[in-house]
Amino acid sequence: MDISNKDFNHLSQLIYSESGINIHEGKIELLKSKIAKRMRSTKIHSCHDYLQYLAENKDEIIEFIDTVTTNHSFFFRENTSVQKMIDALSLENRSRKRTFNIWCAACSTGDEPYSVAIQMLEQGLVFSILATDISHSVLDTAIRGVYSQERVKNVPVPVLHKYFQKGTGKKTGCVRVKKEVMNHIEFKKFNLVSDSIPKERFDVILCRNVMIYFDDPTAENVVNRLYHALKNGGFFIIGQAESLMSLDHKFKSVKNTPSTFQK
Ligand SMILES: C[S@@+](CC[C@H](N)C(=O)[O-])C[C@H]1O[C@@H](n2cnc3c(N)ncnc32)[C@H](O)[C@@H]1O
Numbered sequence: 001m002d003i004s005n006k007d008f009n010h011l012s013q014l015i016y017s018e019s020g021i022n023i024h025e026g027k028i029e030l031l032k033s034k035i036a037k038r039m040r041s042t043k044i045h046s047c048h049d050y051l052q053y054l055a056e057n058k059d060e061i062i063e064f065i066d067t068v069t070t071n072h073s074f075f076f077r078e079n080t081s082v083q084k085m086i087d088a089l090s091l092e093n094r095s096r097k098r099t100f101n102i103w104c105a106a107c108s109t110g111d112e113p114y115s116v117a118i119q120m121l122e123q124g125l126v127f128s129i130l131a132t133d134i135s136h137s138v139l140d141t142a143i144r145g146v147y148s149q150e151r152v153k154n155v156p157v158p159v160l161h162k163y164f165q166k167g168t169g170k171k172t173g174c175v176r177v178k179k180e181v182m183n184h185i186e187f188k189k190f191n192l193v194s195d196s197i198p199k200e201r202f203d204v205i206l207c208r209n210v211m212i213y214f215d216d217p218t219a220e221n222v223v224n225r226l227y228h229a230l231k232n233g234g235f236f237i238i239g240q241a242e243s244l245m246s247l248d249h250k251f252k253s254v255k256n257t258p259s260t261f262q263k
Pocket residue numbers: 018019020021069070071072073074077105106107108109112132133134135138190191192193207208209210213239
C-alpha cells in the first residue's frame with residue numbers, strides 16, 4: 001500500500017490530536033498495517049477512500065485510534081514499585097484504618113488493576129480501583145477477565161489458585177479472575193489527554209507504559225493533570241522505561257523506590 005507524505009502527515013496529526021500518541025516517520029509501515037486492518041473491517045478497498053471515510057466519520061476515528069494503540073500488558077508486570085507502594089499503604093493503614101482510592105490510568109486489558117487488587121486483598125486492605133483506558137476493545141477484555149496462561153505466568157502459584165478460576169470447555173488453558181477481585185474495580189473509557197479528570201482524589205495513580213508513546217509537551221500535560229487528581233502525599237507510579245526528568249512537574253521522587261513519585 002502506498003501512502004503520500006501529505007496523507008501520512010494528516011493521519012499522524014489526527015492521531016496526535018485525538019490521543020496524544022506520537023507517530024513519527026519511522027512508524028510509517030506500522031501505520032500502513034493499521035490502515036489495512038481498518039480497510040478490511042470497513043470493506044473499503046482503497047487507502048484514499050478509507051482516508052476520506054475517516055475524515056467524515058467520528059465513529060471511525062474512535063475505531064482507528066483503538067487500532068493504533070499498543071496494548072501489551074501482563075499480570076505482575078514491573079511489580080517492585082507496586083509492592084513498595086502497597087507496603088507503604090499497609091504501614092499507613094496500621095495507624096489509621098481507611099479505604100484507599102486507586103486509579104490505573106492506562107489499564108489496557110486489565111492485567112494491571114487486577115494485579116494491584118489481588119495484592120491489596122492479600123494485605124487485607126480496603127480499597128476501590130478506577131481502571132481507565134482510551135481503547136474500548138481492551139476495556140471489553142478487562143471486563144471479561146479471561147486470560148491465557150502466558151499472561152499470568154508471573155503470578156505466584158498459590159495466589160493464582162486463590163484468585164483465579166480454571167477455564168473449562170472452550171476456555172481450557174485459560175483462567176478467569178474471580179468476582180471477589182472484580183468487585184473492587186470499575187472500568188471506564190477515559191482519554192488522558194482530553195477528558196476532564198475525575199472529581200474524586202486518589203491515594204495512588206498508576207500511569208505506566210503509556211507516556212512512552214507521548215512527546216514531552218503531551219506527557220507534561222498528562223503528568224500535571226494527574227498531579228491534581230492525587231491527594232497530598234499520594235503516590236504516582238510510572239513505567240520503568242519512562243522518566244519525568246525532562247518534564248516540568250511538582251512531584252518528589254520516592255527514595256529507593258523505582259518509578260515512584262509523591263505529591
Ligand atoms: C502498553 S499499554 C500499558 C498497560 C499497563 N499500564 C501496563 O503497564 O502494563 C498502554 C495503554 O495506554 C492506552 N492509551 C494510549 N493513549 C491513551 C490516552 N490518550 N488516554 C488513555 N489511554 C491511552 C492504550 O490504549 C494502551 O492500552
